Amino acid sequence: MLHYFKVSIPLIQEFKTSFGVQYQREAVILRYYDGEIEAFGEMVSDEYPGYSYEFNDAEIIVIKKYLAPILKKTQDPEEFSKLTEHIKGHNMAKAALEMMLYDYISKKEEKPLYKFIGRTKGYADVGISIGISSIDATISTVEKAVNRGYKRIKVKIQKGHDIELLKSLRGKFPNIPLSVDANQDYTLKDLETLKKLDDFNLEYIEQPLGKDDFIGYTKLKKEIQTKICLDESIESPESAIMYIEAGIADIINLKPGRMGGIGNTLKVIDIAKKNSVGLWVGGMLETGIGRSFNISIASLEDVKLPGDTSPNDKYFWKDITMEVFTMENGRIYPFNNPGIGVTIDYPNFIQVMKDGEKIID
Ligand SMILES: [Mg+2]
Secondary structure, three states: OEEEEEEEEEEEEEEEEOOEEEEEEEEEEEEEEOOOOEEEEEEOOEOOOOOOOOEHHHHHHHHHHHHHHHHOOOOOHHHHHHHOOOOOOOHHHHHHHHHHHHHHHHHHOOOEHHHHHOOEOOOEEEOEEEOOOOHHHHHHHHHHHHHHOOOOEEEEOEOOEOHHHHHHHHHHOOOOOEEEEOOOOOOHHHHHHHHHHHHHOOOOEEOOOOOOOHHHHHHHHHHOOOOEEEOOOOOOHHHHHHHHHOOOOOEEEEOOOOOOOHHHHHHHHHHHHHOOOEEEEOOOOOOHHHHHHHHHHHOEOOOOOOEOOOOHHHOOOOOOEOOOOOOEOOEEOOOOOOEOOOOEOHHHHHHHEEEEEEEEO
16 A cells, blocks of 8 residues: 655744745655555655755655655666666656565565665764844854764854855854755856855865856866765765766766655765775755665765764754654764664654645555
8 A cells, every 4th residue: 555645844944945945844655555554655845846846745645656666666776676667867757666675575574674675774863954034143053063973063154154154154163064955046156156166175066056057066066175975966866976087976876766765865975985986975954764774875885975964953843753852972873773764753743734635445
């Protein structure tokens, strides 16, 4: 039996990026139940196609019409991925189901997901991603994050909110591991600004140009020293190969929910490892369900850089899952219960649920 549920969870604080301001997280949760095992997946698309062309209402159609029928043929995630190859794109929708199947088979084998995947170091190093606000407010958030033990601070930037912000931050925190994420806000017309970023000893600049601006990145790479981390550009193993072989991607922000699932993520990890490309796991304001998948991937031994896999309490007052990830000395540990190891807090879930439907009997 397959259900989808749309939930809308208010954020503690609005999250502003160069795409816009978000006040709530509208997540699509998938639930598969075979009479014994209950497995979950979470789609990382949003209400609005700003981060990617994929958005919730469209992907629900793709799931209902094209992806869910494949579940009747197989419950094996690798097989499922093969059988969905003929459907172009829609990697967020594919990932939601593929990852749900990883939860399902690891529960069937009674292993926690991170042990089922293997190659684990047993924990994830945690960084923080700080949305756009005033310089003073950002300084105070950074101060709290440093005190809380986050291993890397990342601030969102956009045109006109960059150099002054970094001057202030570096003035106050000269030595912290600091990076910036532009969420595609710049073009080569902003080259002079992008070059100035070299002055701030950043770990990397994430996604400065458009996600498909391959030529722009080729040119930018020759002009700046700061490492380039790609996020939105890496939608699949194929795009990872393209940006790695061209020498553009120094670092990749892995998001299994964006890249078609865990199978594709493991492929990207292998390609990156062969080419000495750094890796960390990002987040899409996931609930405890998506967060648990991300933490399992972030705990792989080849994922060496601190990611954006924050504890649950950073974004939501109350999550839809019972178990809460907490951070100890900048580390988060995956749960040891079978699968993703989280259970649904149904009273809270029902409160935030907007919509839902049975897709398969
Ligand atoms: Mg990003």
